[in-house]
Amino acid sequence: MVDVDLRRLRYFLAVAEELHFGRAADRLHIAQPVLSRQIRVLEAELRVELFSRNRRGTTLTPAGEQLLADAGDLLVSADALVRRLRAAAEGARRLTIGFMPGITLTPVVRLLRARHPGLDVRLLRTGWHDQVAVLRDGRADVGIVRLPIDRTGLAVVPLYTEPRVAAVASGHRLAGRDSVRIADLAEDHLLQDPDAVPEWRDVAVELRAGTHRSVPEIHSVEEKLELVAGGEGIAVIPASTADFYTRPGIEVLTVEDLGPNHVAAAWSAAQDTAVVHEFADAAADLLPEPPIARPRRA
Numbered sequence: 001m002v003d004v005d006l007r008r009l010r011y012f013l014a015v016a017e018e019l020h021f022g023r024a025a026d027r028l029h030i031a032q033p034v035l036s037r038q039i040r041v042l043e044a045e046l047r048v049e050l051f052s053r054n055r056r057g058t059t060l061t062p063a064g065e066q067l068l069a070d071a072g073d074l075l076v077s078a079d080a081l082v083r084r085l086r087a088a089a090e091g092a093r094r095l096t097i098g099f100m101p102g103i104t105l106t107p108v109v110r111l112l113r114a115r116h117p118g119l120d121v122r123l124l125r126t127g128w129h130d131q132v133a134v135l136r137d138g139r140a141d142v143g144i145v146r147l148p149i150d151r152t153g154l155a156v157v158p159l160y161t162e163p164r165v166a167a168v169a170s171g172h173r174l175a176g177r178d179s180v181r182i183a184d185l186a187e188d189h190l191l192q193d194p195d196a197v198p199e200w201r202d203v204a205v206e207l208r209a210g211t212h213r214s215v216p217e218i219h220s221v222e223e224k225l226e227l228v229a230g231g232e233g234i235a236v237i238p239a240s241t242a243d244f245y246t247r248p249g250i251e252v253l254t255v256e257d258l259g260p261n262h263v264a265a266a267w268s269a270a271q272d273t274a275v276v277h278e279f280a281d282a283a284a285d286l287l288p289e290p291p292i293a294r295p296r297r298a
Contacts, residue, residue, distance in 0.1 A: 006078055008042040009071050011035055012050060016068045019058050076137045094120040095275055098134045098143030101127070101221045102241030103263065105144065107286040112279060119275070127220060128196070132266070141271045142279055144287075146238065147262040148196075154266050157280050160288055161260035163239040164197075166253045169231045179254040183207065189233035191215065191224055197236045199258055221245050240288065263287070 014024040015035070025032040043050050050064035060068060095112070099105055109121050124140050132149050134140040144159070166185060174180050186204045193215060194201035216232075218224045222245065224235050229249035238261040242252045265280040 004045065005042070006075060008038050008045075009075060011038050012042060012064075012067065013071055013075070015039060015051065015058070016060060016064060019060075021058065073136075076133075079137045081138070093118055094122065095142070095279065096122045096124055096140045097279065098124045098126045098131060098140035098145075100131055100144060100146050100241075100263075101125070102238050102244045103144050104240075104288070105283075108279065108282045111282050111286065112275075115278075116275070128192075129219065135266060135268050135271075138268075138270075141273075142265060142267040142276045144283065145264055145266045147264055149266065151266075154268060155272065157265045157284065159263045159265055159284055161262050162288065164236050164255070164258050164261050165239050165242050166255050166258075167225060167228050167235045167237055167242060167250050168253060169229055170249050170251055171231065172234070172251070174253060175251045177253060179256050182255060182257050185234060185255070191218065191227055191233040191235045197258075200236065225250055 011024075011028060014028050015021060018024040018027065021032050021036055021039075025035045028035065039050065046063075046067075048063035049061050050067060052059045052061055093116070097105060097109070105123065109123070112119060112121055124134060126134055126140075126143065126145075128146070131143055131145045132154070135143050135154060145156075147156075149156070166180065168175055168188075174184060182199050182203045185200060186207045190197060190200055190204075194204065216227070218227070221237070221241060224237075225245060225247060227233060228235050229247070236255075236258065265283050267276050267280075
């Protein structure tokens with residue numbers, strides 16, 4: 001049995017992602033010879049070669065590819081374990097809840113605080129890119145997520161559905177219409193992963209032979225809507241999100257043949273506690289709150 005040093009695993013991940021020892025060393029803020037030595041020690045411990053190095057560059061060996069596939073989850077689990085241990089050592093009675101934009105948790109949080117006066121309830125705003133990551137690495141004990149998600153290792157309890165709408169610039173050719181259909185939007189640039197809007201993806205593929213511009217890296221609803229207002233493309237978002245993030249320069253359109261967004265409570269098996277289940281039950285009873293507004297122009 002081999003004891004693997006987690007620090008060396010982090011070093012390995014940096015090199016595997018950069019495929020360049022110099023850039024990886026800069027990213028880790030250590031000297032390149034130190035990094036190279038640590039990777040050699042890791043290879044000796046595992047008794048495999050992880051990288052193939054030659055004058056043309058650095059590549060992963062088959063063993064390196066396998067470690068890259070597994071190491072990320074291991075490090076996330078280790079980080080989550082440390083967070084749980086520190087909370088236990090502090091004697092903290094804490095519940096951290098992740099939530100997506102447009103979702104209001106006030107009635108659920110109020111109920112939990114009334115039932116458990118000593119419970120420290122904290123909120124963590126998430127996005128599409130990290131709504132599951134915060135559950136896996138322990139930053140949140142439970143989350144209100146928007147499906148679809150990778151459910152591996154998670155308990156998922158459906159809560160409710162809500163309409164999705166299309167956000168377009170005020171000068172868009174469809175602005176002012178009471179409603180549209182997916183086909184009307186197929187020629188537009190979608191500012192999100194097409195797999196997140198399969199209805200649009202399928203129609204766009206059918207009408208345009210699958211052509212699609214690359215999606216920019218977007219980290220927040222505000223950033224996405226700024227791009228929409230600037231005429232860079234369109235976005236499909238839940239109705240509650242559109243209502244919450246109203247702003248000039250954007251109109252919100254009802255899309256007749258667009259399916260709803262599914263909202264659920266989710267948590268890691270490591271956080272399968274009584275208070276998490278109590279939260280999920282309360283969320284099922286009290287959400288959505290307040291009532292979802294109908295799509296309107298912003």
